[in-house]
Every structure is written in C-alpha cells, then in structure tokens.
Amino acid sequence: MEKTKKKFSYNNFHSLIFCTALSPIIAYVFFTVKGKGELDKLSILIGAVAFAVVQAFVQSRFYTLEKKDEMVQYNLAKANRITLCIVLTVLFIAVLVNDYLFKGFVCSDFCWITVMGAIALRSFLFMMFDAPSAKDTEEE
Amino acid sequence: MPELKTKLKEYRAKHDMKQGELAELVGVRRETIIRLEKGLYNPSLKLAMDIAKVFGTTVEEIFSFEE
Numbered sequence: 286m287e288k289t290k291k292k293f294s295y296n297n298f299h300s301l302i303f304c305t306a307l308s309p310i311i312a313y314v315f316f317t318v319k320g321k322g323e324l325d326k327l328s329i330l331i332g333a334v335a336f337a338v339v340q341a342f343v344q345s346r347f348y349t350l351e352k353k354d355e356m357v358q359y360n361l362a363k364a365n366r367i368t369l370c371i372v373l374t375v376l377f378i379a380v381l382v383n384d385y386l387f388k389g390f391v392c393s394d395f396c397w398i399t400v401m402g403a404i405a406l407r408s409f410l411f412m413m414f415d416a417p418s419a420k421d422t423e424e425e
Numbered sequence: 426m427p428e429l430k431t432k433l434k435e436y437r438a439k440h441d442m443k444q445g446e447l448a449e450l451v452g453v454r455r456e457t458i459i460r461l462e463k464g465l466y467n468p469s470l471k472l473a474m475d476i477a478k479v480f481g482t483t484v485e486e487i488f489s490f491e492e
Binding site: 294353354355356357359415 | 452453454456457460466468469472
C-alpha cells in the first residue's frame with residue numbers, strides 16, 4: 286500500500302523560514318542591547334542554519350509541499366519583487382547615510398542583518414498574500 | 426483593464442463537484458480554485474485548459490474577459 290504524505294502548506298513552510306530568519310536578528314538585538322553577549326554572531330547564524338536544515342529534512346521526508354501550485358508561485362513572485370525593491374532601497378540609503386551622515390556602519394553586521402531581514406520579509410509578505418480569508422475557506 | 430469572468434462555480438455545481446475535488450483533479454490547492462471562482466486570480470493557460478478538460482468543455486466557455 287502506498288504511503289501518502291501529509292500536507293504541509295507552503296504558507297506554513299514560509300512561517301518557519303520567517304521565524305528562522307528573524308530569530309538571529311532578535312537574538313543579536315537582545316545581546317547588543319544587553320551589552321554582554323555570550324554568543325558570537327557566527328554561532329547565532331550557524332544555529333539558524335542548522336535549524337533550517339533540520340526543518341527542511343523533516344518537511345521533505347514527512348510532508349508534501351504545495352510549491353507547484355501556480356497561485357503559490359504568483360504570490361511568491363509578488364513577495365520577491367517587493368523584497369528586492371526594499372533591499373535595493375535599504376542598500377542605496379545605507380550608502381548615502383554612510384557617505385554623508387554617519388560614518389561608521391559595521392559592515393558585517395549591516396550585511397547579515399539585511400540578508401536575514403530580507404529572507405524574513407520575503408516569507409512574511411508571502412504569508413500575507415497567501416493567507417486566505419475566513420470567508421474564502423468556506424466550502425461552497 | 427479587462428475583468429476576468431468565470432462560470433467555474435456553475436460548472437462545478439452542474440457536475441456536483443466540491444472545490445477540493447476539482448483542485449485535486451487539476452493539481453492545485455483549493456484556495457486557488459476559490460480565488461478563481463471569485464475572479465481574484467487569472468489562471469495560466471495550462472490550468473484553464475485542465476479545468477475545461479475536467480468539465481469536457483472549452484476554455485472560452487468557462488473563462489472570458491469583460492471590458
């Protein structure tokens with residue numbers, strides 16, 4: 286008998302990516318604000334990547350993703366487009382700020398926060414676009 | 426911009442088919458069918474043809490654009 290995989294919606298997948306990408310940023314902010322971090326940045330990032338890899342393995346092994354659904358791809362394309370615009374804007378503003386207003390950006394911090402922020406934002410936007418309203422989910 | 430009009434809901438009712446069943450037959454999620462029925466989403470040519478095939482009719486019969 287063929288074993289059928291349980292469904293794991295692509296929306297759920299992106300909520301995981303969102304959490305994974307946002308966690309190191311939040312941890313970093315906490316440690317920075319507290320002023321005596323016990324973890325270095327690399328450890329935080331490695332932890333996030335390890336978590337993502339384990340999640341990806343579990344999902345591919347036990348769940349079926351709805352990635353091929355064309356509305357998923359459409360919503361993802363919209364999220365990608367907006368994320369790209371925001372990342373480019375942030376980078377452009379950062380260049381201007383660094384050149385004319387405030388010299389002293391920590392480049393590595395800025396880069397990884399931008400990258401993880403972009404990943405989190407992309408997943409967040411996808412969840413927003415893809416979330417069906419309560420009325421939509423009613424069977425007709 | 427022309428607006429998508431669809432008779433998908435009527436055809437589904439005529440064939441006594443649930444949204445989930447149609448979704449499974451054409452390989453998409455039920456949410457996609459819901460949004461198609463509400464005219465919130467323009468289907469690809471492949472999906473439109475798959476849906477028409479399920480109901481044994483033509484794409485133009487189910488989907489049309491109105492100015």
